[in-house]
Amino acid sequence: MKAVALKLVLRSWWRNKTFSIISIVSLAIGIACTNLLAAFVIYEFNIEASNPDKDKIVYMAQDSPMKSGEIVSYIVGQIPIDLKEKYTEVEDYLRFSAINCKSVTIGDKRYEPILITTTDTTFAHFFKYKVLYGDLQDALSAPDKAALSESCARKLFGDANPIGKIVQIDLADGGMRYNDEVIAPSRSFQIAAVLKEYPQSYIRFDMLTGNEQEYHGGIALLKVSASFDKEGFAKKIKTDGVPTLQQEKGSYHFTSLQDSYFQHYTQESIPYIVRSQRSLLLIGLISALLILLIACFNYINLSFSRILQQIRIVHTQKLMGATRSEINSQLFLDTFLTVGIAFLLSLLIAHDLVPAFNRIMSGRITTGFFLNSQVLPFISGLILVLSVIPACYMSRKISNLTDSNYRIFFTGNKKRKIVTALSIIQYVISIGLIIGTLTIHAQLRLVQKKGESYRNLVEIGNWMGGNVNVSTIAAELKDKPGIASITRAGGSILYAWLRQIIIDNKDGSETYHSMVQYMGEESLLKTLDIQILQGVTPEEAIRKYDRPVYINQRYANILVPAGENPVGQPIQQYDKYFDDGTGQSCTICGIVSDIYINTLEEEVMPALIYLSDASAKNFQMLYVKLDEKRKKEGMEAIRTVWEKVNPSEYFTYVDVYAGFMQRNRKTTDMANLLLMYAIISIFLTCFGLFGMALYATEQRTKEIGIRKVNGASTGNIMLLLLRQFAGWIAIAFVIAVPFTWLLLNRWLEGFANRVSVAPIHFLLGGLTVLIITLLTVGWHSYRAASGNPVKSLRSE
Structure with a gap:
C-alpha cells in the first residue's frame, strides 16, 4: 500500500x-x-556557549572623562587587582591590551600584520581553549614567549610544529619615544603553544602573549561569585572611593559577557574583542x-x-x-x-x-x-x-x-476570503520590506555623503612615529600618474588625538565634549576636501598668523557666542582650558565644514585643525588622493615609491573611506540585509502570483469564453482579471504604511544625523509591487483573454 x-x-x-x-x-x-x-x-x-564560566564573567566599563553621558571600556591596570584583593565577590580578573604589529618576519620571509593580544596568566581561568601543542601557561608567563592560534600557525609555519620557533614582530610604534625611552623597532617571541579556535568565541587573536610588567590599562573582565549584584557592587565601590577616570564624579559599570558583546563604546577600537549588533x-x-x-x-x-x-x-x-x-x-x-x-x-x-x-x-x-x-x-x-x-x-x-x-x-466566498487574506499579507510584507530597504539605503547614502571626502584617500605612515619618512615619499610622488593631490599631517584622521572640552552650565554643573585635533600643511584642507565656510585660505593664514588654527562648524556652535565672528581671535577667548602643550597662543583663521570620523549615530565632534608650513618636521602621516580614473596607476606609484624609499619596511596603507564605512557598519549591514530579503520576498511573491494567476484563469476559463462570445475585448477581460490583484495591493498598501513608518522612525531615532522617512519611498514601495504584479499576472491574463473562446467553452 x-x-x-x-x-x-x-x-x-x-x-x-x-x-x-x-x-x-x-x-x-x-x-x-x-x-x-x-x-x-x-x-x-x-x-561562549561552551564556556562553563560564562555566567560568572562580567565586563568592566566606566564613565567617560571626555564626553558627558558616555561610557568607556578603558580600565586602569591596577583597579582589577585591587578589586580582587578587597572584595570577596571578585574571584579573579583578566586584563587585555594589544601590540601594534606592522609586519611579521620569520627567517628571511616577511608576512602581513597579525592581531597580537596581550593578557594575564589567568586567561585559562576565563576561556577554555584547547591547547594543540605546547604549554599555554608558559606562553603567558614569560615576556618573550607567545601562543599562536591554529589558523595563524598554519599560515606562518604550514603543517610543521611551531613550538620553539622564533617570530620577529615589527612594531608599528617602533622608534616612538615613551617615558623618555625609545621603543625598539621590533620584538622577538618564541612560540610556546598553539591554541585551537572554537566557534562563538568572545576573544579574537592571532598571537597571544603576556601583559607587560608595567601594564597601564585596557579592557578588564572579572570572574565573580554567584551572588554578585552588578548595580549594587558599582554603588559599593563608588562609596568606597575606588578611583575612576573622572575621580569622585565617575562610576563603574558592570555587564554580563553576553550583554557586553552587543555594546559599542564611542571612540574605541578594540580589535581583539568581537562585537555584534542586537x-x-x-x-x-x-x-x-x-x-x-x-x-x-x-x-x-x-x-x-x-x-x-x-x-x-x-x-x-x-x-x-x-x-x-x-x-x-x-x-x-x-x-x-x-x-x-x-x-x-x-x-x-x-x-x-x-x-x-x-x-x-x-x-x-x-x-x-x-x-x-x-x-x-x-x-x-x-x-x-x-x-x-x-x-x-x-x-x-x-x-x-x-x-x-x-x-x-x-x-465560494469562504475560499476567496482565505486566499484574499493570505495574498494581502504577502503584499504587506513585500511593500514593507521595499519601503524599509529604500529608507535604510537613504540613510546609507547619507553616510556615504558624509564620508565622500575620504573616497580614494590613502593614508600612509604611522601616527606613533616609526621609520617611515613621509616627506621623502611625498616629494617622490609629486607629479606621478594617478595622484590627484598629496598632503602631510601630524596624525591619523580616523584615529586623531582627542581632548576634553568643559562647558560650565548656568546651574553650576559641567558638560564634557570630546574634541578632535589635527595638524597638517596648507594642502590638508584641499586633499581632505574640507570646505572653508568663513575666514581666509590656508596660504593666506600661514602668511598672516604665527600659529593659525581652523575650527569646524560644530566647535563654533558649541563655544562661539551666537552672532560673533571668531576669525582673527585667539582660541583661548572661547576655550579657557585650551593647552596644546607649547604654551603659545593660536589664532582662529577660519571656520570649516564638519569632519565626520565616527558613526552617524553620534554627534559630529568639535575639531581644531592646526596649520604648519612645509618646513615643519613633525609630519608623521601622508595622505594621497588618487585620481578616480587612474586609481590603479596611483596605487602602483605609491607602492613603487615606498619600496624605493623604505626597502626594509613592509608596505602598508589604510583606505580611509573603507575605514569610515566600517565604523558605520550598522547601517551598511542593515541596508544589505534588507535589500537581500526584499529581493527574495519579491521573487517569492512573483512565484506565488504566477501560480495564483494560472489557477485563477483556469477556474474562470468558461466565464472568459462566454464574455468573449458576448463581445468583450481582450483589454476588458485583462482588466477583469487584474482588478482583484490591484485591489489587494491597495489594501496591503494602506496596512503597510503606518506599521512601516513607526518601525523605521524607531530605528532612525538611534542616529544623531539621520534622514527622514520620505513619502516617495512609500509610493515607490507600493508602485514596485503593483508593477511586478501586473507584469506577472498580466502575462497569464493576456493568454487567457486572447485565446479562442470556443476552446474556452469546450474546456468545461
Whole structure:
C-alpha cells in the first residue's frame, strides 16, 4: 500500500507540476532564509556557549572623562587587582591590551600584520581553549614567549610544529619615544603553544602573549561569585572611593559577557574583542520569518489548485476498499514529501549562501553549525511544524469532504476570503520590506555623503612615529600618474588625538565634549576636501598668523557666542582650558565644514585643525588622493615609491573611506540585509502570483469564453482579471504604511544625523509591487483573454 500511496502522490504532483515546483522552490527558499538567520541569531545570542564560566564573567566599563553621558571600556591596570584583593565577590580578573604589529618576519620571509593580544596568566581561568601543542601557561608567563592560534600557525609555519620557533614582530610604534625611552623597532617571541579556535568565541587573536610588567590599562573582565549584584557592587565601590577616570564624579559599570558583546563604546577600537549588533539580529530574524510566511502562504494558496483532484482520488480509493488510516497516511506522505524535499533543497541553498551571508552580516557561521545542538532542535521543530500541521489539517479536511462540499468551500466566498487574506499579507510584507530597504539605503547614502571626502584617500605612515619618512615619499610622488593631490599631517584622521572640552552650565554643573585635533600643511584642507565656510585660505593664514588654527562648524556652535565672528581671535577667548602643550597662543583663521570620523549615530565632534608650513618636521602621516580614473596607476606609484624609499619596511596603507564605512557598519549591514530579503520576498511573491494567476484563469476559463462570445475585448477581460490583484495591493498598501513608518522612525531615532522617512519611498514601495504584479499576472491574463473562446467553452 505504501508503494501505491507514493505512486499516487507522485502522479498528483506530475499532473500539477507547475504548482508543485513553485510550492517546493518557495518553501525551500523560505526555509533556507529562515535557517540562515536563525542559525546566525542563535550563534550571536549564545556567545561562549561552551564556556562553563560564562555566567560568572562580567565586563568592566566606566564613565567617560571626555564626553558627558558616555561610557568607556578603558580600565586602569591596577583597579582589577585591587578589586580582587578587597572584595570577596571578585574571584579573579583578566586584563587585555594589544601590540601594534606592522609586519611579521620569520627567517628571511616577511608576512602581513597579525592581531597580537596581550593578557594575564589567568586567561585559562576565563576561556577554555584547547591547547594543540605546547604549554599555554608558559606562553603567558614569560615576556618573550607567545601562543599562536591554529589558523595563524598554519599560515606562518604550514603543517610543521611551531613550538620553539622564533617570530620577529615589527612594531608599528617602533622608534616612538615613551617615558623618555625609545621603543625598539621590533620584538622577538618564541612560540610556546598553539591554541585551537572554537566557534562563538568572545576573544579574537592571532598571537597571544603576556601583559607587560608595567601594564597601564585596557579592557578588564572579572570572574565573580554567584551572588554578585552588578548595580549594587558599582554603588559599593563608588562609596568606597575606588578611583575612576573622572575621580569622585565617575562610576563603574558592570555587564554580563553576553550583554557586553552587543555594546559599542564611542571612540574605541578594540580589535581583539568581537562585537555584534542586537538590532541587526532582531530585524534580520523578523525579516526571515516574514519570508517564511510568504513561502508558506504560497504553499497554502497553491495547494487549493489540486485539492479537488485529491478529493476525487480519495473517493476512488474508498470505493476500492482503502481504509481511513491508509488515506490519511497518503495525505501525510504528500505533505511530508513536499516539506522534506524543500528542506533538502534548502540545505543546498543555505550552503551556497553562507559565504555571501557572512560577508553581508559580518558573520562567522559555517554550514556545520546547522547540525549544532543549539540549532538542530530549532530546524527540526520548524520542519515538523511545517509538515505536521498542514498534514493533519489536510487529512482531516479532505477525507471528510465531498465533491459538492469542495465546490461550496473552495470556489465560494469562504475560499476567496482565505486566499484574499493570505495574498494581502504577502503584499504587506513585500511593500514593507521595499519601503524599509529604500529608507535604510537613504540613510546609507547619507553616510556615504558624509564620508565622500575620504573616497580614494590613502593614508600612509604611522601616527606613533616609526621609520617611515613621509616627506621623502611625498616629494617622490609629486607629479606621478594617478595622484590627484598629496598632503602631510601630524596624525591619523580616523584615529586623531582627542581632548576634553568643559562647558560650565548656568546651574553650576559641567558638560564634557570630546574634541578632535589635527595638524597638517596648507594642502590638508584641499586633499581632505574640507570646505572653508568663513575666514581666509590656508596660504593666506600661514602668511598672516604665527600659529593659525581652523575650527569646524560644530566647535563654533558649541563655544562661539551666537552672532560673533571668531576669525582673527585667539582660541583661548572661547576655550579657557585650551593647552596644546607649547604654551603659545593660536589664532582662529577660519571656520570649516564638519569632519565626520565616527558613526552617524553620534554627534559630529568639535575639531581644531592646526596649520604648519612645509618646513615643519613633525609630519608623521601622508595622505594621497588618487585620481578616480587612474586609481590603479596611483596605487602602483605609491607602492613603487615606498619600496624605493623604505626597502626594509613592509608596505602598508589604510583606505580611509573603507575605514569610515566600517565604523558605520550598522547601517551598511542593515541596508544589505534588507535589500537581500526584499529581493527574495519579491521573487517569492512573483512565484506565488504566477501560480495564483494560472489557477485563477483556469477556474474562470468558461466565464472568459462566454464574455468573449458576448463581445468583450481582450483589454476588458485583462482588466477583469487584474482588478482583484490591484485591489489587494491597495489594501496591503494602506496596512503597510503606518506599521512601516513607526518601525523605521524607531530605528532612525538611534542616529544623531539621520534622514527622514520620505513619502516617495512609500509610493515607490507600493508602485514596485503593483508593477511586478501586473507584469506577472498580466502575462497569464493576456493568454487567457486572447485565446479562442470556443476552446474556452469546450474546456468545461
